[in-house]
Amino acid sequence: MKQIINIAAKEFKDYFISPIAYIVISIFLVVTGWFFFSTFFLFDTADMRNFFSMLPIIFSFVIPAVTMRLFSEEMNIGSYEILLTMPVSFTDIAVGKFLAATLFSACMLFPTLSYPIFISFIGEVDPGPVIGGYIGSILLSGAFCAVGIFASSLTRNQIVAFIIGAAICFTLTILDQLLFFVPSYITDIMAFLGADAHFQSIAKGIIDSRDILYFLSVIFIGLFGTYIVMQERN
Amino acid sequence: MIEVKNLTKYYNNFCAVDGINLEIKKGEILGLLGPNGAGKTTTLRMLTGFFKPTAGDIMVKGISILDNTLEVKELMGYLPESAPLYHNMLVYDYLCYVAKIRNIKGDKIDSRLKELSELCGLSNIMHQSINELSKGLKQRVGLAHAMMNDPEILILDEPTSGLDPNQIAEIREIIKRIGKEKTIIFSTHILSEAEATCDRIxxxxKGKIVADDSTQKLKNRAASGSTINLSLYDVNGSDALQILKSVAPDIEVSKKESSEKGLISFEIQSSTSKDLRKDIYLKIKETDWVIAELKQESQTLESIFHELTKGN
Incomplete structure (x- = not known):
């Protein structure tokens, strides 16, 4: 447990040493801010539904950019060897890096808390969907971080890691809009596998254990995949 | 201290390490020599638990590295080849991070870092970013990293490669100093270095052990044969060859082309350790030849190395 915290703290600090953190956060805020407020006044409702509805798509590109360096860079410069010869287990490494990335995503979301505050000046904001939306966002970013870390563990090239991560996250996001193309007997399974529906249901303010379980499963599968890749490499 | 049993590693179909057996005693400085691609780094990586062996086992103080990798890692300090450190961190931050991972108590970290910075000469660069450091300085930071928790076993992979002669001397000095109490295994392909620092070589x-002995014994083994270089002026080559052959029964004489005009060189190889220079001189004295050079070359570790790693 101590080792997980040590690794997470180091990785988290690392984000802010390099300019990556600031660039990613700025891009994220500009993109979400612009998409959200460019249509906000057309709907004439004081809620954040629009913001949360596009979050999965934006996350599926931003989060892999956050996680792409976590393993690829280490393998590329060779510090992976140093990391693995210190007394830390594979689990410590995978979970530590995952926590750092998720915490960083939370930092990225933090400035957007100003949106509901501003909106509350204009009209009555229903707190349920906003709180649910943020809980859902954290879960969603956790799931995508786990996927991104898995992608990063596969290759020493950060660009490849980003593309693999973004492809998986994007597929998970749009999966429930592809139901039209698949045979009817697997539509139910496909619908359950899609991340968007689970996220939107939490973002409505309904916190259902099935949705939470879904995100926790994705996190577990992503980290377990990372664990297996590390073991194979060894 | 360390027992290596039938250690084997395959990369797909390529056999990098082929059934190595080794026993390393406490307090030994062991030098691992070999040409490029002989399997030195692979062996060291398996010793540190970075690679899993395809077959065989490594026991460190009776603990198997396969079953208890973490416990063994706590006993070891490792400096990989060319010290691949996190390049965006400050030296101080990096060493603090290592100290925390190595379970050094919070209040002891600073005093430990001070000791290490003195030992490895880091005091001036503590607040520099690692990517600004020269290779030698990086190597020293790597050494400090490896010695962080005062490990009983230190494994160094080519610790002096790419350093200038002064830095090499410094690193060797450090190795010798800490080697008094610790078990050190290091790989190198500089023979004089192994000769100067190791107790055992x-x-x-090609993944197999071809020699394993104390440095002194290996040197003695090397000294058992000798080569004499002889250059003569104004002689008939084939006559001289005959006469020289009659000096001693078990020698081989060969004529070599010489770059200087009128000069003929011979190489006389003897398999015994007897000094033949006197006999040769007396023989030549009987003739009217003029000696330009008479020099005995004792075989060094280098020749043993060449012989053992031939065909590579």
Whole structure:
């Protein structure tokens, strides 16, 4: 447990040493801010539904950019060897890096808390969907971080890691809009596998254990995949 | 201290390490020699638990590295080849991070870092970013990293490669100093270095151990044969060859082309350790030849190394 915290703290600090953190956060805020407020006044409702509805798509590109360096860079410069010869287990490494990335995503979301505050000046904001939306966002970013870390563990090239991560996250996001193309007997399974529906249901303010379980499963599968890749490499 | 049993590693179909057996005693400085691609780094990586062996086992103080990798890692300090450190961190931050991972108590970290910075000469660069450091300085930071928790076993992979002669001397000095109490295994392909620092030398070639002996014994073994270089003026080559052959029964004489005009060189190889220079001189004295050079070359570790790793 101590080792997980040590690794997470180091990785988290690392984000802010390099300019990556600031660039990613700025891009994220500009993109979400612009998409959200460019249509906000057309709907004439004081809620954040629009913001949360596009979050999965934006996350599926931003989060892999956050996680792409976590393993690829280490393998590329060779510090992976140093990391693995210190007394830390594979689990410590995978979970530590995952926590750092998720915490960083939370930092990225933090400035957007100003949106509901501003909106509350204009009209009555229903707190349920906003709180649910943020809980859902954290879960969603956790799931995508786990996927991104898995992608990063596969290759020493950060660009490849980003593309693999973004492809998986994007597929998970749009999966429930592809139901039209698949045979009817697997539509139910496909619908359950899609991340968007689970996220939107939490973002409505309904916190259902099935949705939470879904995100926790994705996190577990992503980290377990990372664990297996590390073991194979060894 | 360390027992290596039938250690084997395959990369797909390529056999990098082929059934190595080794026993390393406490307090030994062991030099692992071998040509490039002989399996030195692979062996060291398996010793540190970075690679899993395809077959065989490593026992460190009776603990198997396969079953208890973490426990063994706590006993070891490792400096990989060319010290691949996190390049965006400050030296101080990096060493603090290592100290925390190595379970050094919070209040002891600073005093430990001070000791290490004195030992490895880091005091001036503590607040520099690692990517600004020269290779030698990086190597020293790597050494400090490896010695962080005062490990009983230190494994160094080519600790002096790419350094200038002064830095090499410094690193060697450090190795010798800490080697008084610790078990050190290091790989190198600089023979004089192994000769100067190691108690014991293991030479591997194509994944197999071809020599394993104390440095002194290996040197003695090397000294058992000798080569004499002889250059003569104004002689008839084939006559001289005959006469020289009659000096001693078990020698081989060969004529070599010489670059200087009128000069003929011979190489006289003897398999015994007897000094033949006197006999040769007396023989030549009977003739009217003029000696330009008469020099005995004792075989060095280098020749042993060449012989053992031939065909590579």
């Amino acid at each position: 293991v030479i591997i070639n």
